[in-house]
Amino acid sequence: MTNQNIVENVAVKLLQLAVTELPQDVKEALQNAYRQEESKAGKTQLKAILNNIELAEKTRTPMCQDTGVIIFYLKAGAQVKGLNKIEEALRNATKRATKEVPLRPNAVNPFTQKNTGDNTGRFIPFIHWEIVPGNDIEITVFPKGGGCENVCALGMLRPGEGVKGLKKFVVDTIIKAGAKPCPPNIIGVAVGGGADIAMKLAKETLLRPLNQSNPDPKLAKLEKELHEAANSTGIGPMGLGGKFTVLGVHVEYAERHPASYPAAVAVQCWAARRASARIHPDGTVEYLTHKRPK
Amino acid sequence: MATYKLKTPISEEDVRKLKVNDVIYITGTMFTARDSAHKRALDYYKQDKKMPINPQGLAVFHCGPIVKKENTKWTIVAAGPTTSTRMDLFEDEFIKNYKVRVVIGKGGMGKKTTDAMKKYGAVYGAFTGGAAILAARAVKNVKSVEWFDLGMPEALWILEVEDFGPLAVAIDSHGNNLFEDIRKKVEENRPKIYEKLGI
DSSP: OOHHHHHHHHHHHHHHHHHHOOOHHHHHHHHHHHHHOOOHHHHHHHHHHHHHHHHHHHHTOOSSSOOOBOEEEEEEETTOTTGGGHHHHHHHHHHHHHHHTTOOOOOBOTTTOOBOSSSOBTTBSEEEEEEESSSOEEEEEOOBOHHHHTTOEEEEEOGGGHHHHHHHHHHHHHHHHTTTTOSSEEEEEEESSOHHHHHHHHHHGGGSOTTSOOSSHHHHHHHHHHHHHHTTSOOOGGGSSSSOSEEEEEEEEOOOOTTOEEEEEEEEOSOOOOEEEEEOTTSOEEESSSSSOO | OOEEEEESSOOHHHHHTOOTTOEEEEEEEEEEOOHHHHHHHHHHHHTTOOOSSOOTTOEEEOOOOEEEEETTEEEEEEOOOOBGGGGGGTHHHHHHHHOOOEEEEBSOOOHHHHHHHHHHTOEEEEOOTTOHHHHHHTEEEEEEEEOGGGOTTTSEEEEEEEEEEEEEEEEOTTSOBHHHHHHHHHHHHHHHHHHHHTO
16 A cells, blocks of 8 residues: 555544544543532533543544544654655545544635535645654644634733733633633643744644643643643633633743744643554554554 | 423423523424524524524524434434534524524623523523534434535534433523623632732
8 A cells, every 4th residue: 555545544543533532631631620620510511521522432423513624743754755645645534534434524715604515625634744754654633623723812922021921811811711612621822933833832732641741840830830820710611610621731932032922822622632643664553642443 | 400391392481480500401493503594594584584494482502513414314423512602793683583492502602692581581501512422312303404505514403302401501581691600700710810820
């Protein structure tokens, strides 16, 4: 089989895995929230969430009807042959998964409001490319719902406001979002770079497993501080009150322009769907986020 | 806090009995409508054109489902609620013109909608966001699909449901709004959070 075929088949599998089964770290965080939530309304919501993900896994059905706009993150080995065919393979995989899983057709033309019907179109699915040494291809799919996407925020803060300004922006964004992004959420925060870089990093940091702490101790401390702050708001599961507004906060940064302090907050709903696999040159596939793909 | 099982068509009298924090289950007919369908429904009303169904006494569900067609039959695969605040743009007029009695969604709705619910007699039932399979299980039959030109998520899916719920009554027809109450509490917490973070 050529690389293109393998990539297409793996990508279909990853889309199916992502929308039907949450990674272990997310499941554990939700179970933990259910055990510890004190608000009755909040606990009821978490119980429904847990029941729903169990059913999704059992019946191989998408846990949420909003299967997102399809985004791929690729780490392609510089020695891999046929890199020019991968985009086509991922587009085909998206079309196939839309029918086979099925996924909801979520690609709409912003001028005519017409739905393309197959989750592909101009720039969609979007592919983030990274060329890395070696000859493996690592594919991550990240189907993110629209409700939580709608509350993502970019603040071009003033450098004089610094980290205090950043903290306030994060808290204000979470409070403003309230019940809308299906809490408990995961919050991706990135500062620096520029408007586009900050948002790209904020979103990408949502892919880090919840049980992995930030390797930078200063950032790990900031994450903890923001996590506690978010869970002191009282928004709670589905915004019906409680202490679990977020499951985690992840912080990333890039150096900034002396005159700019771009701060991006990417919000992820509780259905934090992601799936990754690595394709080796001999065609064998290693699934990284899900144990035994069925 | 009480639990009610409602059958469509639901009367104004039935809906007026409900209070925030009550739990309801709906059996009968409901239909999905999101941004585009609400907009078209209001345009139809202005033009004196009939909607494909009569919404009076029914429940409108803010939902863009995943639906599968096998042979000629549609089945619902996943059907969780979408964020209702987007429909705040239309819902007061929609309730006024079409007399729906229950609005189902997630995340709550604003003052304009709350006022319309009080005036015309309707409630907002919150369903757990993302719990798409739990919702799909209560759908017994897809009666029909209308306005399919709007796309699968935006079309009007007319559904036969059995004990659709639990729905937490989060806005009642007496002006109470649970989400608004939580928001007020969150606002009270905000200065304490700022202080702790040294802002």
